[in-house]
Amino acid sequence: MAGTQKRVVRSDVWIDGAFDARLKREPGVSVGVFPIRGNPAAAWDQLSAAHVYHVSAAKDELPQEWFARADLLARCPQLLCVSSSGAGYDTVDVAACTAAGVIVVNQAGGNAPSVAEHALGLMLGVSRRMLESDRRMRRERGFSREDVMGHEIGGKTLGLVGIGHTGSRVARLAQAFGMQVLATDPLLSAEEIARRGAKSVSLPELLAQSDIVSLHCPRDASTMKMMNADTFAQMKKGAIFISTARGGIHDEAALVQALRSGHLAGAGLDVWDQEPPPLDHPLLAMDNVFATFHTAGVTHEARRNVATIAAEQIAGLLAGERPPRLVNPEAWAAYEKRRAQILR
Known part of the structure; x- marks a missing residue:
């Protein structure tokens, strides 16, 4: 037939x-x-x-x-x-x-440009405290500009966990801001990671050296809860955590504690265990958390x-x-x- x-x-x-x-x-x-x-x-x-x-x-x-x-x-x-x-x-x-x-x-790779742009937007928003400034502008008066003073991302070290379609684009955008880019990816050689715009390091080295850690890895058995209490503790004090990957790769409860303790300065999250997360989710109550609804690739x-x-x-x-x-x-x-x- x-x-x-x-x-x-x-x-x-x-x-x-x-x-x-x-x-x-x-x-x-x-x-x-x-x-x-x-x-x-x-x-x-x-x-x-x-x-x-x-x-x-x-x-x-x-x-x-x-x-x-x-x-x-x-x-x-x-x-x-x-x-x-x-x-x-x-x-x-x-x-x-x-x-x-x-x-x-x-x-x-079909939505990699959009996801990469979104990741950079989350980095800028958290580092410059844009979301916090926006919220306070809408609800109070009497605070000073220095109360919401943030940091430039230029000159900082960005650690990419995964440097595939999206991670490679993030690396190029980060370089345009003058960032040093590190990456870990078990599927790629050090030479290929360098070709994609980053220095190859182990995960512990990346966590210890990066001012911003951004996830761009798949969700599978090897990555579930990869970012947990132990790995968040390995990050630099005052670092920022970003994920546009998949919910479940980071432990949300552990991230809450890392932020509440002051070990991490902030987080930008596009992905959640439950999407959208419940309105009473503790991460949504934090002004130093930039939260979006898995929309990084939705343009x-x-x-x-x-x-x-x-x-x-x-x-x-x-x-x-x-x-x-x-x-x-x-x-x-x-x-x-x-x-x-x-x-x-």
């Missing part, structure tokens, strides 16, 4: 229109959209026949029944690929996909770029190409066999 229709299915979680527009131009490819609430029968009707499931990467916006886990895979016998809508894939059980011969792809430009990359990658793999952002290459051989059987 050479004319087998190739079915791409996604949920009705918001996505830039570039995704559907690109795939609808692809011969022999259809795009189906299912509701995440209110009509599970309609959702399963779409998913059970899908060849590609483009799943939202937002773990706290997508109901867990639509996560790409073993139970969902079992109900989707023709599924060949799970495509995450972002660089992360918290809604995807990669091991279960691999066991089922389903490849997983992400959109790594008009980034959303369109990620949607376009995702659609191009799906179009390519349905045409028989090996996708450039393959998360589980170990599943490729099984995927190819299944693809030949299912699409003929």
Whole structure:
């Protein structure tokens, strides 16, 4: 059946229109959209026949029944690929996909410029005490400008935990401010880290030497709670902690204590254990914490770029190409066999 229709299915979680527009131009490819609430029968009707499931990467916006886990895979016998809508894939059980011969792809790098800009914005906001000044301007009078006096980031040392797509861009932006950049990344050689704009050091060295520590690593078993009471204690007194990576990599309770004790001067956080965090979260009560709602990569430009990359990658793999952002290459051989059987 050479004319087998190739079915791409996604949920009705918001996505830039570039995704559907690109795939609808692809011969022999259809795009189906299912509701995440209110009509599970309609959702399963779409998913059970899908060849590609483009799943939202937002773990706290997508109901867990639509996560790409073993139970969902079992109900989707023709599924060949799970495509995450972002660089992360918290809604995807990669091991279960691999066991089922389903490849997983992400959109790594698609929003890197936006995330890098946001990280620098958090650094500036905390270091210059911009948020604190803004809050006090709105609620009180009688304080002096020196009461909210901050520090320049120029000449300071920035430590990057991870120097991939986003970390590399942060390194270049930081150099423009005259910062010294250190980085640790277990996946890269010292030479490659230097090529990306930083000096390679160990994590303990980075924590001890950096005025600002910024996370740009994936969330996985090796990084969960990597920033904890011990690692925060290893940071310089008066240092600033920044994360635009993923919630769970830093221990929120330990960060509260590091800030309350005065060991750390402030924090800029775009990611949380629960997104958004509860209104009574202690970090939200601190004027030296710049808090945002996982919006570092949420710009008009980034959303369109990620949607376009995702659609191009799906179009390519349905045409028989090996996708450039393959998360589980170990599943490729099984995927190819299944693809030949299912699409003929």
